[in-house]
Amino acid sequence: MNARHLRIEGRVQNVGYRAWMVREARRLGLSGWVRNRADGSVEAVVAGPEPAVQALLxxxxxxxxxxxxxxxEEGFADMPEDLGFQQR
Structure with a gap:
């Protein structure tokens, strides 16, 4: 199991990015969360088997x-509680 912290920049707010990411992460069986940041980016922590994490990336x-x-921007993260994948 691997966990990554992501910060995604571009036109990623008000376009359904978070809801899309939740669907993709759940489809891949990943845990973690995704949320908007005040600077217009999207932040996420994604955890699971490495092939599934790479597929989501x-x-x-x-x-x-x-x-x-x-x-x-990608970095390593602590493992989130296994509550599935949530939108914050």
Missing amino acids: TACRRGPIAARVDHI
Whole structure:
């Protein structure tokens, strides 16, 4: 199990990015959370088996159809409580 902290920049607010990410993470069986930040970016902690984490990271670079992802800052994170994947 691996956990990553993500900060996603671009046109990622008001385009359904968080709801899309929740659906994708749950489909992949991941744990964690996603939320908007005041600076216009989206922040997330994603945890699970490495292949599933990498699949979500690849998907996050594209995002939902209305989004434009300019940059993803990625780092390691502590494992979240296993409550599924939540939107905050």
